[in-house]
Amino acid sequence: MQIVEPLQKVIEELSKLPSIGRKTAQRLAVYLLKKDLAEVELLVNSILELKSKIRFCKNCFNLSVDDECEICKSEKRDHSIICVVEEVSDVIAIEKTNEYNGLYHVLGGVLSPLNGIDVESLKIKELLTRLTIENSKEIILALNPDTEGETTSLYLAKLLRPFGIKVTRIARGLPIGGDFEFADEATIGKAVQNRSLI
């Protein structure tokens, strides 16, 4: 027996989502089937609004409902520091820490020639333009500590040098709650290299 067609279709669509396998998709579909129409409509409408209402900030390419995002508009933030990140989800992750009070710049990815992502596909030109306008004092590179992130960081550092601005990168070391036993050599090496006085 085939699963009844409208259910089958939802399962297929849900399986396309990241980290949702077929079993989870089926459970979710059956759950939605049982829920009141009103509750399901809340979900569906929130997704449609997401697509219609959100755009990208014209300065930093963070998510926004206006031309400029809340962070760029805020006078409480330090406009002399720009933290360069890969994706909007990284902005959310850093904001959650409450440790950073500067601005952001979302690149929209990292350099990855094999996947066809080159300098032109990232918001690098826009970053350089901002530097001349905003009188930035420091650029923090907060890209993922993997090969592509490192390559992009080094590329950006070289590119930013002529501007005479302080360029820093986020620390690499053992994660809080981590354990030597499970850390790889590269991480432990960086953690020793980047040790600090306590």
Next chain:
Amino acid sequence: MQIVEPLQKVIEELSKLPSIGRKTAQRLAVYLLKKDLAEVELLVNSILELKSKIRFCKNCFNLSVDDECEICKSEKRDHSIICVVEEVSDVIAIEKTNEYNGLYHVLGGVLSPLNGIDVESLKIKELLTRLTIENSKEIILALNPDTEGETTSLYLAKLLRPFGIKVTRIARGLPIGGDFEFADEATIGKAVQNRSLI
């Protein structure tokens, strides 16, 4: 900083789904945000169609697009056997095995007085009506082997006795690929009790 409102709303709605935590909800929401509108609409429309097109089979309460489900309508199925299950997802699970060729009856739950689910809330009356019409020869009770499922099975077995029909239950034993070491005593006990000749 608050996450921008339309995104926040989608994250909240997605977190309400079973087995979706806040982190997964956020990842899904950002994924949807990046996807083309057309692809997101495919998902959204499939969900809306699920709600508008699917109803329950008038005989067995399985999912259906018509009055009667494909299984009840099929002449290839053995109409003299009815397999009683808890939920529509159990029908899908059993159908996937390709081991069963009879009909189903979806109870819509199991007896659970503490949660207010009594005989009246389940499709038990409807099952009894079917027996008189369909000339059934065997009822297979395929409820979950937990306390509530067992209670419901015993209740149904007692109720069905006067009809003079063969009432069976699915086997309880060690799962395929399972391991004695990880099985509980009750399961091992049942597996020994219900041993069969090979």
